[in-house]
Amino acid sequence: MSSAAPTFPTEAPSARFTRSAGRVFQALFQGDRFGIAALCFLALIVLLAILAPLIAPYDPVHVTSDNLAQPSLRHPFGTDQFGRDMLSRILWGARLTLLAPVVGIGISTAAGVPLGLLAGYSTRWLSGLVMRVMDVMLAFPGLLLALIVVTIIGPGVVNVMIAIGIAFIPVFARVVYGSTLAVRAQDYVMAARSLGCRPSWLVARHILPNLATQIIVIASSAVGWAILTATTLNFLGFGVKLPTPEWGADLAAGKDWLQVAWWTSACPGLAITAVILAANYLGDHIAAVLEPHSHWRDRVQQVGLEGLE
Amino acid sequence: MLRLIGRRLAISVPVLVGVTVLVFLILHLIPGDPAQIMLFGSRPTPQQIEQLRSQLGLNRPLPVQYWLYLERVAHGDLGQSFITGRPILDEIAQRLPDTLELTLAAMLVAVVIGMPLGIVGGVRPGSWADRLGSGFAVLGVAVPYFWFALVLILLFAVDLRLLPSLGEGSWNAILLPALSLGWGLSAIIARLLRNNLVEIYQQPYMQVARAKGLSERMLLYRHALKNALIPVVTILGLQFGNVLSGAVVVEVIFGRPGIGSYLVQAIQAKDIPVVQSVVLFIAVIYILINLLVDLAYGVLDPRIRLSWVRS
Numbered sequence: 001m002s003s004a005a006p007t008f009p010t011e012a013p014s015a016r017f018t019r020s021a022g023r024v025f026q027a028l029f030q031g032d033r034f035g036i037a038a039l040c041f042l043a044l045i046v047l048l049a050i051l052a053p054l055i056a057p058y059d060p061v062h063v064t065s066d067n068l069a070q071p072s073l074r075h076p077f078g079t080d081q082f083g084r085d086m087l088s089r090i091l092w093g094a095r096l097t098l099l100a101p102v103v104g105i106g107i108s109t110a111a112g113v114p115l116g117l118l119a120g121y122s123t124r125w126l127s128g129l130v131m132r133v134m135d136v137m138l139a140f141p142g143l144l145l146a147l148i149v150v151t152i153i154g155p156g157v158v159n160v161m162i163a164i165g166i167a168f169i170p171v172f173a174r175v176v177y178g179s180t181l182a183v184r185a186q187d188y189v190m191a192a193r194s195l196g197c198r199p200s201w202l203v204a205r206h207i208l209p210n211l212a213t214q215i216i217v218i219a220s221s222a223v224g225w226a227i228l229t230a231t232t233l234n235f236l237g238f239g240v241k242l243p244t245p246e247w248g249a250d251l252a253a254g255k256d257w258l259q260v261a262w263w264t265s266a267c268p269g270l271a272i273t274a275v276i277l278a279a280n281y282l283g284d285h286i287a288a289v290l291e292p293h294s295h296w297r298d299r300v301q302q303v304g305l306e307g308l309e
Numbered sequence: 310m311l312r313l314i315g316r317r318l319a320i321s322v323p324v325l326v327g328v329t330v331l332v333f334l335i336l337h338l339i340p341g342d343p344a345q346i347m348l349f350g351s352r353p354t355p356q357q358i359e360q361l362r363s364q365l366g367l368n369r370p371l372p373v374q375y376w377l378y379l380e381r382v383a384h385g386d387l388g389q390s391f392i393t394g395r396p397i398l399d400e401i402a403q404r405l406p407d408t409l410e411l412t413l414a415a416m417l418v419a420v421v422i423g424m425p426l427g428i429v430g431g432v433r434p435g436s437w438a439d440r441l442g443s444g445f446a447v448l449g450v451a452v453p454y455f456w457f458a459l460v461l462i463l464l465f466a467v468d469l470r471l472l473p474s475l476g477e478g479s480w481n482a483i484l485l486p487a488l489s490l491g492w493g494l495s496a497i498i499a500r501l502l503r504n505n506l507v508e509i510y511q512q513p514y515m516q517v518a519r520a521k522g523l524s525e526r527m528l529l530y531r532h533a534l535k536n537a538l539i540p541v542v543t544i545l546g547l548q549f550g551n552v553l554s555g556a557v558v559v560e561v562i563f564g565r566p567g568i569g570s571y572l573v574q575a576i577q578a579k580d581i582p583v584v585q586s587v588v589l590f591i592a593v594i595y596i597l598i599n600l601l602v603d604l605a606y607g608v609l610d611p612r613i614r615l616s617w618v619r620s
Contacts, residue, residue: 136327139592141550143557148331151576151584152338228453232558235455236573255459255562259467269456277451 027289035285038278045275049094058085060092061243068261078263080253084243086267093245093268098275100161100239101226105219107165112172113208113215119173120180121203131177134170142167146229147238155238163233164226175218176211183207213290220286224279231272247272314604321600325593332589333378336581343367347391347581382589388582390575397586401568405590408560408567411490412553414483416545418491419552423498424541430499431506431537432529442499449496454555458489458562486563490555494548498541505537539610546602550595 029036048055064083071078077086119130137145149163183189184207192206231248233239240246242253247268254265336343344358344367353361362368366377381388387397426446430439465471465485509515510533518532557569564570568587575583 132323132327135324136331139324139328139596140331140588141554141591141595143551143554144588144591147554147557147572147576148335148584148588151579151581152335224451231453232455236558236561237577251453251456251459258459258463262463265456265459269453269459272456273448273452276453277447280447280451 024289028285032281032285032288034281035288038281038285041278042275042282045094045278046098048091049098052088052091052095056085056088056091058088060084060088060245068257068264070261071263077267078261080250080264081257081261082243086250086263089245089250090247090267090271093247093250094271096157096240096244097227097231097234097247097272100157100230100234101164101223103161104164104226104230105168105222107162108168108172108222109215109219111165112169113176113211115169116173116176117180117203117208119177121184121199121207127177130173134173134177137170138174142225143229143232146233150233150238157240157244160230160233160239164229167229168222168226171222172215172218175214179211179214180207183210217283217287217291220279221283224276224283227272227276227279313607317600317603321596325596328589328592328596329379329382330375332585332592333375335585335588337371339581346579387586390583391580392575392578392583397583400571400583401586401590404566404568404571407565408553408556408569411483411486411556411559411565411567412549414487415491415552415556415559416494416549418487419494419498420545421495422492423495424502426495426499427502428506428529428534430503431510431533432525434503434507439503442503446496446500446503449493449499452493454489454493455558455562457492458485458559461485461489462562482563486559486565489562490552490559493555494545494552497544497548501544502537502541505540506533509533509536539606542602542605542609546599549598550591553591553595 028039062084064079066075066079067081067083069075069079069083075085075087077090079085080089115130115134119127119134140148145167146160146163149166150159153159153162180203189202189206192202197206230239231246231251234246234248235252237249237252240249242249251265251268251272254261254263254268257264336346339346342358344362344365345353347361347365348357366374369377385398387401389396390400393400426442430436430442433439462485515528515532518528523531554569556567557572559565560567560569561573568590572584572587574580575587
């Protein structure tokens with residue numbers, strides 16, 4: 001923009017978006033040291049997961065006679081009961097372990113946000129119906145809801161993602177619903193309405209953009225929970241089929257060798273812990289950057305998403 | 310007061326009805342013929358399928374079926390397990406105490422560990438004890454409880470041989486499961502209580518109390534803690550469901566015969582009536598606990614009671 005003439009923003013909206021996205025990206029690398037460290041750590045894990053075929057020292061599913069070998073130079077994380085290299089399994093396993101929660105949260109966002117908007121900006125009857133269904137879903141603890149979904153659609157890698165997605169829909173719907181009510185009472189929404197704006201346009205142009213940061217914050221706060229739930233479902237045997245490497249399933253397999261080979265459970269266990277820890281720090285950090293003054297951010301940090309009203 | 314309880318109950322009833330609808334629908338949402346799903350694995354003859362269909366009313370319209378289901382549940386008839394053939398209600402009645410014992414023990418562990426940590430950190434924010442507590446709180450939420458359970462087994466049962474790792478019966482068999490299940494919640498309690506206390510210590514009424522010459526002890530117990538504990542009670546209620554469903558996993562690990570391990574077996578075996586019943590039980594318990602917590606609120610905090618009266 002030139003600084004001489006009196007200026008109005010003349011950029012295209014897309015350029016404005018890119019710029020603000022760039023600014024947010026910059027802000028993510030400032031401030032909280034732990035948050036930045038978490039961001040870098042997760043980026044590294046994602047990179048390792050992508051590069052697994054190139055950097056994994058062994059084939060993660062290749063059975064050898066060198067079973068339950070202690071951690072050594074040849075096998076830094078030891079080998080499991082079938083002589084498979086644990087380091088390679090961790091590297092390969094990162095793929096599904098991280099993909100499941102991300103896709104799951106994507107599903108809950110894609111379904112929960114429109115439901116919340118619909119409930120917040122439609123007839124009282126429809127809104128009541130949607131929110132009562134959400135209330136019923138919230139009457140089940142998250143893990144139980146995911147287990148119900150797995151019962152219905154059966155076990156499997158993709159089904160675990162769907163289960164996590166469905167289990168988290170009501171949280172998104174409820175938060176978006178509450179915020180939609182708050183935003184629609186604003187003067188500029190009233191103004192747009194009195195100008196004859198169609199409801200769909202109003203929601204898309206005036207309400208949704210104002211909820212964007214909040215939705216990102218919930219989604220990023222939910223990732224830690226989603227990793228835990230996904231690995232739990234895999235731990236219980238409702239996810240991947242062995243020998244596919246996945247941390248939760250590997251942890252369950254290592255459980256049987258606890259007395260003779262602690263590393264078969266400790267490696268996936270530590271990996272899950274580290275990733276959840278980083279995801280939680282990153283979630284807090286993203287919230288601090290995007291919504292520095294909101295009071296419900298503190299609530300999410302203190303009591304988790306279930307404490308949201 | 311009674312009217313308020315009645316109003317709160319009236320909110321729970323539609324949710325309860327909705328829960329029964331959802332639980333009823335589990336069987337019908339599974340792709341395929343319900344009768345065949347229910348006879349899964351037994352290679353049923355067409356006659357058997359037809360018999361089951363008429364027995365369960367599967368030929369009738371869905372709303373009628375729902376009503377019949379509700380009637381059966383109301384009479385305490387949850388059906389029979391397809392695998393064992395035993396009445397589900399008996400099975401649950403036998404296993405439920407075990408799960409409730411574990412859940413309550415876990416919540417006790419959470420309070421016993423979480424409260425002192427939270428108080429120490431909240432009274433002296435920034436001290437080394439506070440930092441230690443905060444570090445613990447962060448780890449507590451991040452370490453998956455199913456791995457923590459394994460670490461505990463390895464440490465106390467395998468290496469030190471202090472505690473039994475499996476089964477139940479002796480008094481100390483509950484210790485490891487309760488610790489692994491309760492530790493995440495203890496971290497949440499510690500963090501919440503600490504932050505509440507820090508905030509309360511900055512309130513004017515605390516300064517007045519201090520100016521009057523009250524001892525630090527009195528300040529804490531009389532003025533600060535009472536107020537700081539109310540949100541903790543809420544969290545105990547909200548998290549009860551998480552602990553209860555976490556018991557599912559912990560029971561499997563420690564081989565405890567509660568309703569959690571029953572549920573997992575049933576899902577694996579596609580024993581749908583068992584899944585339906587256990588899920589229904591857990592949801593109803595969860596709803597009741599939250600109802601109790603909401604009512605306990607009013608007892609604990611006069612301000613909330615007052616706002617009830619006004620609304």
